[in-house]
Amino acid sequence: MPLKTRITDLLGIAHPIVQGGMMWVGTAQMAAAVSNAGGLGIITALTCPTPDALRAEIACCRGLTDKPFGVNLTILPSLNPPPYAEYRRAIIESGVTIVETAGHNPGEHIDHFKAHGITILHKCTAVRHALSAERLGADVISIDGFECAGHPGEDDIPGLILIPAAADKVKVPLLASGGFGDGRGLVAALALGAEGINMGTRFCATVEAPIHEAVKRMLVEQDERATDLIFRSYRNTARVARNGVSQAVREAEGRGEPFESIAPLVKGARGAEGLARGDTQHGVITAGQVMGLIHDIPTCAALIARIVAEAEEIIAKRLVKFAPVTA
Numbered sequence: 001m002p003l004k005t006r007i008t009d010l011l012g013i014a015h016p017i018v019q020g021g022m023m024w025v026g027t028a029q030m031a032a033a034v035s036n037a038g039g040l041g042i043i044t045a046l047t048c049p050t051p052d053a054l055r056a057e058i059a060c061c062r063g064l065t066d067k068p069f070g071v072n073l074t075i076l077p078s079l080n081p082p083p084y085a086e087y088r089r090a091i092i093e094s095g096v097t098i099v100e101t102a103g104h105n106p107g108e109h110i111d112h113f114k115a116h117g118i119t120i121l122h123k124c125t126a127v128r129h130a131l132s133a134e135r136l137g138a139d140v141i142s143i144d145g146f147e148c149a150g151h152p153g154e155d156d157i158p159g160l161i162l163i164p165a166a167a168d169k170v171k172v173p174l175l176a177s178g179g180f181g182d183g184r185g186l187v188a189a190l191a192l193g194a195e196g197i198n199m200g201t202r203f204c205a206t207v208e209a210p211i212h213e214a215v216k217r218m219l220v221e222q223d224e225r226a227t228d229l230i231f232r233s234y235r236n237t238a239r240v241a242r243n244g245v246s247q248a249v250r251e252a253e254g255r256g257e258p259f260e261s262i263a264p265l266v267k268g269a270r271g272a273e274g275l276a277r278g279d280t281q282h283g284v285i286t287a288g289q290v291m292g293l294i295h296d297i298p299t300c301a302a303l304i305a306r307i308v309a310e311a312e313e314i315i316a317k318r319l320v321k322f323a324p325v326t327a
């Protein structure tokens, strides 16, 4: 019995595996590779410098895959907020059918997207936020545990608790996110009440990820202890790969310095430069604890096929032994 769930049906994908929005990584190339492999690839809108550049990226992705793909719109506190409404218009006018929203107050965006028949995946880090997104009309909730790369929120609840806690209350299908990288994780997610997994860090260590080989190698070489939580003191916590920048930020936060004083060090452009050049010390590199489970740099097709095969084998060979015998 293949791994078919409400997620695969709703999104029209072969396998219940989604690539979450990833700043500087979620390009058309990345999204198309995941979608062609039977998962759902997602372009990250704000990686495009302008709404018109996003239109071009979406068109490019259409040229690379005829499978479903989505676009992520992340709404985070920022000193200079991007023109969200214009990005939203670019997504709608490009005929995108699946959107991942993430971050603060998605209501206005969800209303607009839903008015155009777009399927909404909302990613959040707390059951209460999942319930409000469901009320606002989200079709799928992606629930991101404390292990995750990026913004885990401020409650520090790991997936082992957060996923079933969300599954107890949320009625729409759930994607388990944060810390997933192999078939064991997929089976665990299904056992906890999710209907698929969302991965970020694992997809960065693939052939198609548009980042320098040295960064991919760092993801392979580091283990589960090699992340730092930064921006805690600003109540905008982010989990990133530990490096000189993350350590300097933690020290500055320990001294009580305001965000403005560290802003030049953590600005997006610096992070993007580091990813492109392979300089793992240059800026912030978003990565999660799942680094401890990443041991190679496969193609997206090989990765997804392996995760699915491993999950099916665990269910068929290991778990089936525990199934109650029916008369």
Ligand SMILES: Cc1cc2nc3c(=O)[nH]c(=O)nc-3n(C[C@H](O)[C@H](O)[C@H](O)COP(=O)(O)O)c2cc1C
Binding pocket: 019, 020, 021, 022, 023, 024, 025, 044, 072, 074, 101, 102, 103, 123, 144, 147, 148, 149, 150, 151, 177, 178, 179, 180, 198, 199, 200, 201, 202, 204, 285, 286, 287, 288, 289, 290
């Ligand atoms: C390099 C990178 C950049 C990310 N940027 C974003 C982003 O811009 N918006 C967003 O919603 N999530 C972002 N995320 C989070 C992922 O979509 C996903 O929720 C998270 O990576 C799941 O945890 P995992 O890394 O353990 O799989 C990013 C993750 C990574 C690894």
